[in-house]
Amino acid sequence: MSIARVVVARVASRAVTPTLRTERLLLEPYAPGDEEDFVALFQDTEVSRWMGDGPATEAEDRALFGRVFTQVYARDLFAVWAVRRDGLLVGHAEIKRTEAVDGHEIIYALAPSAWGRGLGTELAQAVVAHGFGALGLTEVHATVAAENEASLTLLHRIGFQHTRDIEEEDGSTTRVLTRHR
Template sequence: MTPTLRTERLLLDPYTPDDEEDFVALFQDRRVSRWMGEGPTSEAEDRALFRRVFTQVYARDLFAVWAVRRDGVLIGHAEIKPTEATGGHEIIYALAPAAWGAGLGTELAQAVVAHGFDTLGLTEVHATVAAENTASLTLLARIGFVHVRDIQEDDGSTTRVLTLTRRPPNGP
């Protein structure tokens, strides 16, 4: 079950059916979707993805998927899930452009990582980021992620794999 998480300025909670239009708007914004998965998809595909969050992910308790809200408004999306690409759990996050530049991405990523370490008991959390997505690479480096390898994609692009290892309780 996807738990509700709170940060200083954000609420991460499970989607509700009423979130569909905001979800689709976020995923249809090419400034956001260009960095997600295989890139922009059709509105119909995004609506199908939204339905799968309920019929597969939540129904089968596969992994955590959150609507990200600020002041009651859906401004983003987040997940933490096992992936073959990293051989572990990967964080995924996206914010609407209106929320960029205010430190909310850092706050969001830290909350999802903390859930991975503190609730899921992970010792490592990974992220995969397009090499051209300098804003996300900078954010992740700032919170301690380290570049561990590259994946050469079929289209010739490069995806960076980054890892954050949990520090021992009494460690440095």
């Protein structure tokens, strides 16, 4: 599915995180009132098992939400979005520089209630388009657990190619995928 349009509107206090619109999704900076929905998304083990180091405690997820404001937005570090559909928070997305790939990595997650509708593809395409357009990147990366077949399939479908594997300390494998402009 193609993106109907991507609208970049800078928010004065959050210059790094613009608002993006796709056919069905709104990606915008988090608001303080999003904390409960953010925590619920990150506490859902079907979602969090694929993010970072896996599930965290509720207190850790609340602290993470706080750091979005006190560090990421306050210091304009990188783009972090609340992903909404029909006004409801249904996901999370980021694009940021990371040492793991020596470049910019996209991160995205959707609530299970939003799975199976093509929204993940729409979301990932919007974040990639932002990287190539507004950020002027020539390549964008994604790191995905080798067992996360759904995300690997989605990324391959939108033009990402497997470039290498990272063997993690716990014995698991993380796939590095790259898409060139």
